[in-house]
Amino acid sequence: MTTSPPQPPQNPYPGQPGGYGPPPEQFPQYTQPHGQQHGQQPPQQYQQQPSPQQAPQQGQSFPQQGQSFPQQGQFPQHQGQPMPQATVQCRFCGGIPAVQATVRGHQGMIVVMRFLKLQGPFCRTCGIASVRDMTAKSLWQGWWGIGSAIVNPITMLMNLEPWAKFRKLPEPAPGAPGRPMNPGKPLIQRPAIAMLLLPIALIATIVVINLNITTPSEAAVGSCVVNKGSATSPEVDVVDCASSEAEYKVVGKLDNTIDDSQCAQFPGYEAAYTSEVGSQRYTLCLGPI
Numbered sequence: 060m061t062t063s064p065p066q067p068p069q070n071p072y073p074g075q076p077g078g079y080g081p082p083p084e085q086f087p088q089y090t091q092p093h094g095q096q097h098g099q100q101p102p103q104q105y106q107q108q109p110s111p112q113q114a115p116q117q118g119q120s121f122p123q124q125g126q127s128f129p130q131q132g133q134f135p136q137h138q139g140q141p142m143p144q145a146t147v148q149c150r151f152c153g154g155i156p157a158v159q160a161t162v163r164g165h166q167g168m169i170v171v172m173r174f175l176k177l178q179g180p181f182c183r184t185c186g187i188a189s190v191r192d193m194t195a196k197s198l199w200q201g202w203w204g205i206g207s208a209i210v211n212p213i214t215m216l217m218n219l220e221p222w223a224k225f226r227k228l229p230e231p232a233p234g235a236p237g238r239p240m241n242p243g244k245p246l247i248q249r250p251a252i253a254m255l256l257l258p259i260a261l262i263a264t265i266v267v268i269n270l271n272i273t274t275p276s277e278a279a280v281g282s283c284v285v286n287k288g289s290a291t292s293p294e295v296d297v298v299d300c301a302s303s304e305a306e307y308k309v310v311g312k313l314d315n316t317i318d319d320s321q322c323a324q325f326p327g328y329e330a331a332y333t334s335e336v337g338s339q340r341y342t343l344c345l346g347p348i
């Protein structure tokens with residue numbers, strides 16, 4: 060490609076100075092013998108063609124006029140002819156227009172994780188198909204592992220950028236060398252989308268479990284406990300008094316002391332649990348259920 064002045068129409072790739080030529084949406088007018096005039100531009104060369112039927116083919120290679128390549132796709136007369144080499148073609152179907160992008164996926168496998176990457180250029184169809192496919196895979200396979208559960212949502216969010224890029228592209232011009240990928244259903248219509256709820260459900264479960272664990276320091280008089288440790292190193296948990304686990308009932312509680320002799324004031328006292336963590340001290344006076 061050169062920047063020399065317009066070549067005769069017989070040259071399929073006339074070099075054009077940058078910025079030269081009509082706006083892309085007016086390209087089809089080159090096929091009209093009496094299309095619009097463009098001021099100082101010499102499209103008359105093309106309009107003077109004896110055979111208007113040939114005009115589309117010449118016009119097809121014409122949109123190099125300082126336009127960025129993807130805009131070629133707006134040109135409707137694509138007929139599967141060899142495309143200029145500098146054009147960005149879809150890596151998968153060869154279609155134009157195409158944009159460079161990277162679509163990502165993630166697989167978590169408990170200890171290892173796998174980062175999936177699909178590099179373009181992509182046409183609109185193959186790009187959207189890739190984003191949907193990789194994101195659906197991540198939705199199923201991306202959560203399995205602590206690191207993966209963190210990486211996976213980031214990976215899926217990173218696909219938003221290429222997705223927006225692809226959606227801005229026009230439909231690929233007909234006549235691409237290969238068949239574009241099948242985009243399938245939008246993600247929102249796939250069962251995989253339900254997997255988005257998995258981390259939310261997991262977090263909710265953890266929160267609920269933590270809310271329901273009552274530490275001995277929170278044990279109220281009348282609640283029940285079990286000692287899962289030994290007499291010398293007790294591990295006291297608060298449990299439901301109706302459960303078979305329940306071992307003692309808290310008959311009294313003494314704050315700021317580990318002097319269990321004061322438990323004698325509570326009727327039914329038969330054991331005590333004392334705890335001293337830092338400056339926090341308390342004593343649970345325990346009796347039979």
Ligand SMILES: [Zn+2]
Pocket residue numbers: 149150151152153154181182183184185186231239240
């Ligand atoms: Zn494609």
